[in-house]
Amino acid sequence: MPKRFVSIWFKYLLTDREAIRLKSLRELPVAFTEPDHGRMLVMATNVHAEHCGVKAGMAAADARVLAPGIQLFETKPGRNIKLLKGLAEWCLRYTPLVMVDAPDGLLLDVTGCTHLKGGETEFLKDMVSRLRGLGYTIRPGMADTIGCAWAVARCAESGLIVPVGGQRNALMPLPPASLRLGLDLLIKLRELGFYQVGSFIHLPKSVLKRRFGGNMVLRLYQALGQEAEFLLPLKEPVPYSERVALLEPIRTREVIETTVHALIDTLCKRLYGEGLGLRSAVLTYCRIDGKSGQISIGTNHPSQRTDHIFKLFALQFDQVAPGLGIELFILDAPKTEPATDKQNLLWNGKPAADSEEVAELLDNVGARVGKDHIHRYLPLEHHWPERAAGNTADLTESPENDWPEDKIRPVQLLEPPEPIEAMALTPDYAPRQFVYRHERHIIVQADGPERISHEWWIEDGGYRDYYVAEDEEGMRYWLFGTPNDLPGQTRRWFIHGYFP
Amino acid sequence: MNATKQEMIDKLRKDLLGWEGFRPVAPEERQSFGLGPIENAFPNRVFPTGALHEFISTRPEFTAAIGGFIAGIMQTLLENGGVCVWVSYTRRIYPPALKRFGVDPDRIIFIDVTREKDVLWVTEEALKCQGIAAVICETRLLSFMESRRLQLAIEQSQVTGFILRKDVKVFNTTACTARWTVKPLRSKLRPGMPGVGHPRWQVDLLKVKNGQPGSWTLEWKNNAFVHQPLPQEQIQNPDIDRRYA
Numbered sequence: 001m002p003k004r005f006v007s008i009w010f011k012y013l014l015t016d017r018e019a020i021r022l023k024s025l026r027e028l029p030v031a032f033t034e035p036d037h038g039r040m041l042v043m044a045t046n047v048h049a050e051h052c053g054v055k056a057g058m059a060a061a062d063a064r065v066l067a068p069g070i071q072l073f074e075t076k077p078g079r080n081i082k083l084l085k086g087l088a089e090w091c092l093r094y095t096p097l098v099m100v101d102a103p104d105g106l107l108l109d110v111t112g113c114t115h116l117k118g119g120e121t122e123f124l125k126d127m128v129s130r131l132r133g134l135g136y137t138i139r140p141g142m143a144d145t146i147g148c149a150w151a152v153a154r155c156a157e158s159g160l161i162v163p164v165g166g167q168r169n170a171l172m173p174l175p176p177a178s179l180r181l182g183l184d185l186l187i188k189l190r191e192l193g194f195y196q197v198g199s200f201i202h203l204p205k206s207v208l209k210r211r212f213g214g215n216m217v218l219r220l221y222q223a224l225g226q227e228a229e230f231l232l233p234l235k236e237p238v239p240y241s242e243r244v245a246l247l248e249p250i251r252t253r254e255v256i257e258t259t260v261h262a263l264i265d266t267l268c269k270r271l272y273g274e275g276l277g278l279r280s281a282v283l284t285y286c287r288i289d290g291k292s293g294q295i296s297i298g299t300n301h302p303s304q305r306t307d308h309i310f311k312l313f314a315l316q317f318d319q320v321a322p323g324l325g326i327e328l329f330i331l332d333a334p335k336t337e338p339a340t341d342k343q344n345l346l347w348n349g350k351p352a353a354d355s356e357e358v359a360e361l362l363d364n365v366g367a368r369v370g371k372d373h374i375h376r377y378l379p380l381e382h383h384w385p386e387r388a389a390g391n392t393a394d395l396t397e398s399p400e401n402d403w404p405e406d407k408i409r410p411v412q413l414l415e416p417p418e419p420i421e422a423m424a425l426t427p428d429y430a431p432r433q434f435v436y437r438h439e440r441h442i443i444v445q446a447d448g449p450e451r452i453s454h455e456w457w458i459e460d461g462g463y464r465d466y467y468v469a470e471d472e473e474g475m476r477y478w479l480f481g482t483p484n485d486l487p488g489q490t491r492r493w494f495i496h497g498y499f500p
Numbered sequence: 501m502n503a504t505k506q507e508m509i510d511k512l513r514k515d516l517l518g519w520e521g522f523r524p525v526a527p528e529e530r531q532s533f534g535l536g537p538i539e540n541a542f543p544n545r546v547f548p549t550g551a552l553h554e555f556i557s558t559r560p561e562f563t564a565a566i567g568g569f570i571a572g573i574m575q576t577l578l579e580n581g582g583v584c585v586w587v588s589y590t591r592r593i594y595p596p597a598l599k600r601f602g603v604d605p606d607r608i609i610f611i612d613v614t615r616e617k618d619v620l621w622v623t624e625e626a627l628k629c630q631g632i633a634a635v636i637c638e639t640r641l642l643s644f645m646e647s648r649r650l651q652l653a654i655e656q657s658q659v660t661g662f663i664l665r666k667d668v669k670v671f672n673t674t675a676c677t678a679r680w681t682v683k684p685l686r687s688k689l690r691p692g693m694p695g696v697g698h699p700r701w702q703v704d705l706l707k708v709k710n711g712q713p714g715s716w717t718l719e720w721k722n723n724a725f726v727h728q729p730l731p732q733e734q735i736q737n738p739d740i741d742r743r744y745a
Contacts (some may be wrong), residue, residue, distance in 0.1 A: 357631035500568025
């Protein structure tokens with residue numbers, strides 16, 4: 001199957017964009033300038049300015065004389081690339097393979113895509129009318145090779161769709177500039193009297209190479225399809241991607257749900273067939289007004305269950321703003337993993353933390369309250385109480401070492417510790433009484449001290465002397481005092497937790 | 501004649517318990533939680549798993565005691581594998597401390613939501629999931645309607661649910677199977693011994709469906725509950741068999 005490429009030329013890219021922003025500019029001559037050697041040069045114009053004789057490369061002062069009332073704007077370098085990138089993303093609705101063709105065009109690989117719109121002519125018509133509707137002046141070209149499509153889009157008067165294998169005939173009447181050559185070569189060709197590609201296309205390769213250099217031969221043969229040329233897609237195509245284009249734009253929640261469910265079902269069937277499950281998925285929707293948005297989900301477990309994935313997306317449907325209507329849904333699965341065999345669960349009896357059921361529950365919860373709110377703790381080899389447990393997001397990770405059992409720790413821990421007013425009769429002894437939140441506790445029994453030092457290789461700081469203290473009512477507290485043997489420091493007391 | 505009547509009444513009682521969400525427990529799957537006489541206060545003389553337990557706490561010290569008590573029960577629930585979910589919006593529980601109550605802290609999944617209203621939503625989702633051994637929910641408010649929703653979810657999945665209600669001002673009616681309070685008591689040591697003894701609690705069963713409320717003193721010692729009989733307690737807790745006699 002021959003490849004088919006579309007090249008789109010945005011003739012007035014910058015000025016069109018400005019006119020979309022400011023409607024009043026549509027009827028006025030507009031030009032963009034950039035500083036060059038201490039003066040301002042015109043580098044882009046619109047059609048009205050062009051009629052007045054303003055051309056790119058002209059000094060801004062001359063343009064003012066030629067077209068009185070011309071609107072001049074200073075441009076920022078790279079602005080055209082930014083605009084083209086946005087347009088390329090817009091074009092993803094036609095084909096997944098889009099490339100930015102600097103400075104003023106796009107390249108699309110539309111192999112196998114045109115029948116979706118009812119043929120190549122309809123495909124181009126649809127694209128042109130939509131882009132014109134947005135406010136851009138464009139010229140498309142379609143051919144078997146990138147070079148030929150480029151040439152046709154920029155230089156041909158008619159015949160914008162080159163039939164399969166018709167590159168040679170299409171190129172014949174075009175000027176040499178259609179071959180994407182450098183300015184010096186073009187001048188040389190002009191001086192030699194080659195005004196059309198047809199006048200030198202029949203010359204032998206070796207002659208052309210000797211006279212004009214290898215680059216020209218490469219460009220010519222690329223346009224003819226005798227040398228390979230590749231397209232670098234803007235976005236890496238996702239291997240697991242499904243899309244549904246709708247005849248009528250939809251806006252109601254029920255219809256969106258039905259469509260998305262069907263889309264997920266298609267993807268899941270495909271994944272199931274290949275023994276994979278998805279770990280993350282992105283749903284992109286394109287609205288008829290050109291805006292698009294996306295919602296994404298992640299799972300804890302490779303999943304290929306339509307209902308589960310749909311449920312995760314359904315939690316986010318509130319964020320979908322259909323506006324006037326959605327016309328295209330794209331579902332990508334950027335991350336997939338081999339789905340594990342379900343049978344081994346049967347042997348385990350009650351499912352463990354990494355079981356599918358629990359993973360699905362956590363997906364649901366994570367989608368609603370946020371994944372970073374789900375914690376699981378593993379023991380760490382630290383004595384400092386705040387560091388003794390490490391947070392992990394992984395459900396399958398098992399602890400490397402045992403949880404310490406020898407130290408008594410409070411069930412409720414205050415973070416950070418809160419200061420108390422305590423009175424100790426003897427140093428190195430637990431306080432006799434303390435006041436916490438305006439309540440006086442008289443301590444009758446106490447254990448301690450347990451001295452816990454800061455880990456100096458992590459953080460500077462002193463030690464804490466911890467006491468387990470029980471008051472008259474039987475409430476048990478974890479208190480600590482700061483160092484009292486350092487010069488110039490008095491011991492301060494804190495409450496750090498409650499024992500059961 | 502009398503015998504058949506008695507049989508009919510017994511059967512009706514059993515059916516009633518079933519309709520109220522109490523599953524008859526087969527002797528081989530009967531789990532003992534080591535709660536001693538407290539288990540006798542429940543219908544069928546067994547601590548109801550697959551039910552909703554409500555714990556009332558009015559002070560942070562009580563919350564710690566309840567945390568210890570629940571962890572002690574969870575030890576038995578987690579014996580057969582599975583995980584536990586702990587839902588809260590202001591959590592102070594310190595995971596490493598649970599090891600003292602026989603629970604591996606890495607088998608608990610903590611879900612710390614930022615909004616209080618999400619707590620009940622997460623709890624309900626977790627209670628619907630059969631792969632979970634127990635769900636602990638720390639919340640402040642629980643209306644009758646919300647508790648009924650949780651109870652219905654439990655009847656499908658048979659997961660055990662613990663609702664830990666902090667800072668309760670009003671004791672409203674809920675659809676929970678049991679309502680508890682746990683208060684820390686002065687620990688007991690041999691006379692003359694310094695230090696603090698084993699955790700000791702006064703466990704009050706304020707309400708229990710088809711059972712007998714009561715008050716007991718428990719101690720946590722060597723990874724098990726130890727019941728401390730007190731003289732007045734036996735009067736408060738008449739033998740449950742007398743009701744059926």
